[in-house]
Amino acid sequence: MTLELVNLRVCVEDREVIKGVSLRVERGEVHVVVGPNGSGKSTLLSAIMGLRKVKVCGGSIIFEGRDITDMPSYERAKLGIALAHQNPPEIKGVRLLDVMNAMAKKYGCSDCTSLTKTLLVDSFLSRNLFVGFSGGEKKRAELFLLMLQNPELALLDEPDSGVDVESIGMLARAIESLRNRGTRIILVTHTGAIMEKLSRINKVHVLIDGRIVYSDSPDVVLPVIFKLGFKKGLEVLVGGV
Numbered sequence: 001m002t003l004e005l006v007n008l009r010v011c012v013e014d015r016e017v018i019k020g021v022s023l024r025v026e027r028g029e030v031h032v033v034v035g036p037n038g039s040g041k042s043t044l045l046s047a048i049m050g051l052r053k054v055k056v057c058g059g060s061i062i063f064e065g066r067d068i069t070d071m072p073s074y075e076r077a078k079l080g081i082a083l084a085h086q087n088p089p090e091i092k093g094v095r096l097l098d099v100m101n102a103m104a105k106k107y108g109c110s111d112c113t114s115l116t117k118t119l120l121v122d123s124f125l126s127r128n129l130f131v132g133f134s135g136g137e138k139k140r141a142e143l144f145l146l147m148l149q150n151p152e153l154a155l156l157d158e159p160d161s162g163v164d165v166e167s168i169g170m171l172a173r174a175i176e177s178l179r180n181r182g183t184r185i186i187l188v189t190h191t192g193a194i195m196e197k198l199s200r201i202n203k204v205h206v207l208i209d210g211r212i213v214y215s216d217s218p219d220v221v222l223p224v225i226f227k228l229g230f231k232k233g234l235e236v237l238v239g240g241v
């Protein structure tokens with residue numbers, strides 16, 4: 001029961017953005033990908049989700065023993081792969097409540113009520129999707145919709161960007177409950193703020209210019225990277241100083 005990326009290369013507009021990434025995520029594991037702006041984090045998640053704006057130009061994506069490299073995104077969604085976008089689009093004329101009801105009908109919604117409380121989305125359920133939402137509201141609504149799908153694999157793109165401290169706590173609690181259900185999680189973060197609130201992260205991968213240049217436990221990677229920055233921090237990690 002795994003997701004496996006095998007020497008994955010991803011092209012955007014004929015430019016290779018991901019340059020050979022290999023990664024293995026088991027059931028119930030949380031993997032975090034950190035890296036500077038433009039290093040390819042969102043591109044990597046888009047490729048795993050099968051979004052058409054990116055193209056796999058080498059390697060493969062294996063999910064639960066099945067090669068899904070060329071599978072369309074809606075088929076991947078049926079297998080239980082879900083993406084929470086970095087910047088969800090505003091959708092006028094569709095309320096968060098409408099999407100929640102549609103999802104509840106499709107996936108069942110045993111913990112809808114507790115989930116609306118955990119992520120405090122009650123107050124904007126009747127508003128148009130993401131229209132005029134604050135940074136924290138957007139991220140909470142996006143994670144809420146992802147969790148309603150009860151995914152096998154959750155791809156979370158910067159859930160902590162542009163989010164206030166209270167929202168980060170709520171998002172972290174929801175992510176923990178997702179992991180406790182056995183969902184595999186790949187969480188991308190630029191600031192790293194959410195990592196302080198997560199009790200168990202299996203591995204942190206440092207992505208620079210489309211390559212994973214370092215992977216280790218958060219205790220090893222985070223203090224160095226977030227104290228010294230990506231460039232200097234990596235020199236220390238790789239040099240073992």
Ligand SMILES: Nc1ncnc2c1ncn2[C@@H]1O[C@H](COP(=O)(O)OP(=O)(O)O)[C@@H](O)[C@H]1O
Pocket residue numbers: 012013017035036037038039040041042043044053
């Ligand atoms: N639609 C696109 N057209 C052209 N270049 C793109 C597009 N999307 C992403 N890129 C480029 O791919 C690189 C990686 O982007 P991205 O995956 O968004 O990085 P990150 O999420 O790590 O900040 C950047 O250089 C970015 O400009």
Ligand SMILES: [Mg+2]
Pocket residue numbers: 041042043086
């Ligand atoms: Mg990004």
